[in-house]
Amino acid sequence: MTYSGVVKVGGPADVHELRDLMISKVAVGSMNNNAYLLRCRESGEQLLIDAAAEPHTLLTLIGDDSVASVVTTHRHDDHWQALGEVVAATGARTFAGRHDAEGIPVPTDVPLDDGDTVRVGRVELTARHLAGHTPGSIVLVYDDPHGHPHAFTGDCLFPGGVGNTWGDAQAFTSLLDGVRRQLFDRLPDETWVYPGHGGDTTLGDERPHLAEWRERGW
Numbered sequence: 001m002t003y004s005g006v007v008k009v010g011g012p013a014d015v016h017e018l019r020d021l022m023i024s025k026v027a028v029g030s031m032n033n034n035a036y037l038l039r040c041r042e043s044g045e046q047l048l049i050d051a052a053a054e055p056h057t058l059l060t061l062i063g064d065d066s067v068a069s070v071v072t073t074h075r076h077d078d079h080w081q082a083l084g085e086v087v088a089a090t091g092a093r094t095f096a097g098r099h100d101a102e103g104i105p106v107p108t109d110v111p112l113d114d115g116d117t118v119r120v121g122r123v124e125l126t127a128r129h130l131a132g133h134t135p136g137s138i139v140l141v142y143d144d145p146h147g148h149p150h151a152f153t154g155d156c157l158f159p160g161g162v163g164n165t166w167g168d169a170q171a172f173t174s175l176l177d178g179v180r181r182q183l184f185d186r187l188p189d190e191t192w193v194y195p196g197h198g199g200d201t202t203l204g205d206e207r208p209h210l211a212e213w214r215e216r217g218w
Contacts, residue, residue: 005200007034013061016192019146021123022065025194026061029053031078032197036152037091038142040121046088047071047120047162049140049152050196052078060160062090071095072152073138075103092185097129099136099153112138113183128182130156132175148190151183151203157193159201161213169217176214184210 003016007027009207016023024037033052040074047069051058070092072080083106087094093109095118101108112118114129118140128139133155140152155163157179165171183191 003055005194008032013037018144018150020030020144021142023150023194024061025091026057028057031109033078034189034194034196034198035061036194037067038120038123038125039065040123041096043064043121045121047118048092049073050079050154051081051083051086052196053081053147055082055089058082058086059089061088065093066090069093069095069120071138071140072100072104072108073097073139073152074134074153075100079154080104086212095136097127098137099129099131099213100134101136101198103134112113119175125152130175130178130182132156132165132171132173132178135199137163141183141187148192149187150192150194151187152194153183153196157183158195158197159199159206160209161218165218167218172217176210179212 007014007025009027013024022039026035035052036049038047046067048067049071051070067090069141095208096108098111101111102204112127116127118125125140125142130137137156162175191203193201
């Protein structure tokens with residue numbers, strides 16, 4: 001079936017099948033958080049992005065093959081409620097942005113800086129640091145050699161705008177400038193965006209609105 005990126009809490013995962021990578025998206029918790037399970041098709045190794053809530057749902061999604069790594073996109077507690085239980089059940093290594101790691105109660109095994117590589121089997125993802133929503137938010141970018149890039153943006157970029165900066169003009173400017181520099185200036189319009197809540201988008205759909213976002217201030 002064609003991947004849509006539309007999921008709901010209590011419903012099934014939606015699976016985006018790429019040549020080298022399978023991406024399973026599921027919605028969990030009271031804040032409709034997205035969690036993404038990435039599976040290297042060659043090795044079978046798996047990586048989870050944001051153990052947000054509902055550990056049973058996530059462990060069922062992970063299945064008997066377990067998971068080698070869990071990446072937390074940022075420190076806000078709706079993105080790590082299930083992290084402790086998932087790590088306890090799987091022994092997975094934990095990754096998070098260096099400047100957010102201290103705000104996550106489960107210890108971070110590998111603190112990430114801008115440009116660091118995260119591997120899942122034979123597949124490489126690149127961490128991009130974005131400050132504004134939190135000090136150390138991380139976006140993971142998979143530059144698919146067989147197609148367009150894929151960006152897992154946490155709460156930094158959504159359909160219709162950047163993440164919440166709670167009226168802080170400096171934080172908003174930092175986040176918007178970072179999103180433009182790290183994503184829109186580096187990646188093509190075809191780049192698929194997987195946010196921390198809600199539906200997916202592409203950079204091409206959002207690019208025409210960058211000036212509008214700056215003008216409105218959120």
